[in-house]
Amino acid sequence: MYNTLSVEVKDEQQVESKGFQKFLMSYHMKTDLLGTELKLWARITPLPMPAGKIPFPAQPGAIKLTITPMCSTGCKDKPSYDWDGNLMWGGSVDIDPHEETGTTTVQWDGKVPNSSGVKDTDLSQELAFAPYATFSTSVPETFPTDNSQGLIGNPVYTRCDKVYSPSGCVFRDYMPGYVFNTAKTPAAAAHAWLINTKIRKGAPLNYLPDRRGSSGTHGERNRYNRDPDDNRKVICPDGWAAKDGNPNATPVTDISASDKASCDEFAFASTYNSGGMPKGAEGTNPVRSGNECVQTFATKLSNGTWKLYDEGRQAAPAWKEVCGRSAMSGWINSTSMSRFSSFSSKLRLLDQDLYLVRTPGFEKCDASKAVVKCDIR
Structure with missing residues (x-):
């Protein structure tokens, strides 16, 4: 799956742009048909500067991101990516073009609406993942805009069930x-x-x-x-x-x-x-x-x-x-x-x-x- 994330800072009056950068967020998930562990992978890549946009200046920590694979329900633990390095850039892409890759595993908590039931809806649980980004900067006298953080794309739904044995997980919207x-x-x-x-x-x-x-x-x-x-x-x-x-x-x-x-x-x-x-x-x-x-x-x-x-x-x-x-x-x-x-x-x-x-x-x-x-x- 691919989505983009844009970060921008403006002056104190939120009028004049002082720095802009767009990133490509590439991520995929792998379910287990015969198990309850899900594997997640993500990569964040700076994209070329669009015409008319002001790049971030050369500044340590000019762009600082946190990106988490938020799981709304059904996860045993709160997931977080294990990144290769810090999600920090010393300026826009012409100054700092490096990308970062993160991985993690998530375990279904095994909870279902009715463990003693017999219907498929009793014995299955949806898990919704929605990568979420927050942004901060070390560039002085600048302020992140309101759209510089939030969900990256729409949630991705998986579904785990105990209808079949052993328990396993699939992508909810996939049609075999x-x-x-x-x-x-x-x-x-x-x-x-x-x-x-x-x-x-x-x-x-x-x-x-x-x-x-x-x-x-x-x-x-x-x-x-x-x-x-x-x-x-x-x-x-x-x-x-x-x-x-x-x-x-x-x-x-x-x-x-x-x-x-x-x-x-x-x-x-x-x-x-x-x-x-x-x-x-x-x-x-x-x-x-x-x-x-x-x-x-x-x-x-x-x-x-x-x-x-x-x-x-x-x-x-x-x-x-x-x-x-x-x-x-x-x-x-x-x-x-x-x-x-x-x-x-x-x-x-x-x-x-x-x-x-x-x-x-x-x-x-x-x-x-x-x-x-x-x-x-």
Whole structure:
């Protein structure tokens, strides 16, 4: 992250400038997905003097700074940078161009809103860091201006949690991406790409977690106690593929002898964007049933090529739908999402977190026309 800090002194009447210097503040933070220590690094660098500004004169201690990585909540101890040297300059950049680098580590204090709770919000804590600078000078008969100290840029938010074990920390606003294995599950990737691109315009998904472990109550982690399987049942009722799915959906019995057609939905059932998520529970695209979704099916041609087709037994998509439902191989359907549990836990996704979906091979496809045709490339 990069920001600038300007320091200036004026005369006693705060009218005439007696010295000015701008600094570049470069800093980064590193979280630990499997630990609660955060590493911070910072560098302060004098920048060239802008035209029309009066530089600080050659004077020991002309510019004296203190810069701290203020942590508003959640830190075990009050953090401070360990600088290479003193944050002191004997004049503006033409006189003293040296830069300083500082490092520190910060430990999460482990406190959460409700340590006996089961919801993600009970077991996670945000930490806000906002580098803060103060300035003083040894130049006689001058006075720092009001804007010569304060926050350097906006706060940076990290989040630590005990939802997953062991505890760990992430950047709150970072959006990870779930990547389909297009080569292994082309039909599922094609369906996700079609709906995500044509209808959702690539918007991120909001994660709807289920329960902690395998023995908890379904839906206990999210704020609405919503079981993601209840979303699935709206779009993909039990037995739908066998009863109402397109009979030309191809199972992969050469891979799994017991494979049969199943129902694939997008957006996923474990999102607030699922068509099955009620509006009262912050569902973004509620529908009464999967019949209101774009209908497709996936079949394998004799030459081994997979194709995702319009259902064809009913009206073509109007592209005003908010969800997609497709009949396809159950093995392909389940395998396409088999890594999601690892993805969500490794990257510590919590209730309502945003994440993206990527489908490699479709980058050059055009979804702008009413009839969408594309080959994986």
